[in-house]
Amino acid sequence: MEIYKNFQIDFKYVLVNEIENIRQETSGKIIIEKNKYILDILGVKRIYDGNRLYTISPEDREVTISKLNEEDENTISPSNLFNFFEEGYNYNLDIVQIKSGRKIQYIKLFPIDSESEIKYLLLGIDTKTKQIDNLIEIGYNDTKTILSVINFESDISLPESNFNFDESKYNGYYINNID
Numbered sequence: 001m002e003i004y005k006n007f008q009i010d011f012k013y014v015l016v017n018e019i020e021n022i023r024q025e026t027s028g029k030i031i032i033e034k035n036k037y038i039l040d041i042l043g044v045k046r047i048y049d050g051n052r053l054y055t056i057s058p059e060d061r062e063v064t065i066s067k068l069n070e071e072d073e074n075t076i077s078p079s080n081l082f083n084f085f086e087e088g089y090n091y092n093l094d095i096v097q098i099k100s101g102r103k104i105q106y107i108k109l110f111p112i113d114s115e116s117e118i119k120y121l122l123l124g125i126d127t128k129t130k131q132i133d134n135l136i137e138i139g140y141n142d143t144k145t146i147l148s149v150i151n152f153e154s155d156i157s158l159p160e161s162n163f164n165f166d167e168s169k170y171n172g173y174y175i176n177n178i179d
Contacts, residue, residue, distance in 0.1 A: 108120055121136065
């Protein structure tokens, strides 16, 4: 992923807990360039300009401005989505599946932290493109989350101001600056 100047991913996010009879499914979109990103999911937009995180909720007509806590080792943020597994996990190869004619190799990741709420992760890699196809997280609380890549575009043309927050676009919104 580091070879790309930037990329955009359309994805599907599914949360399942069969014991609690919960199944939530949503889709979203993310644009990433180095450590900056714009994430749209569940009607909320999050813009990270490399310094501050702007969480925009049109439903609440509110913008929350904060610093991003990337020090939390249990958090997989958009900035570290494609390299989070390089530290803090033991891993081994798992099954190979054929999905829509593509060969997906799964890597099973086990958190080194014995107090982690994550039992294990399955990272699915398309063997031909070497790109992430999906990420499945299995928790000790019997919750499974699945992040599946629907569409991937790289080296897209973006305006210089793409990751800048423009307060004038949010007239009438409550601006909550918590840092």
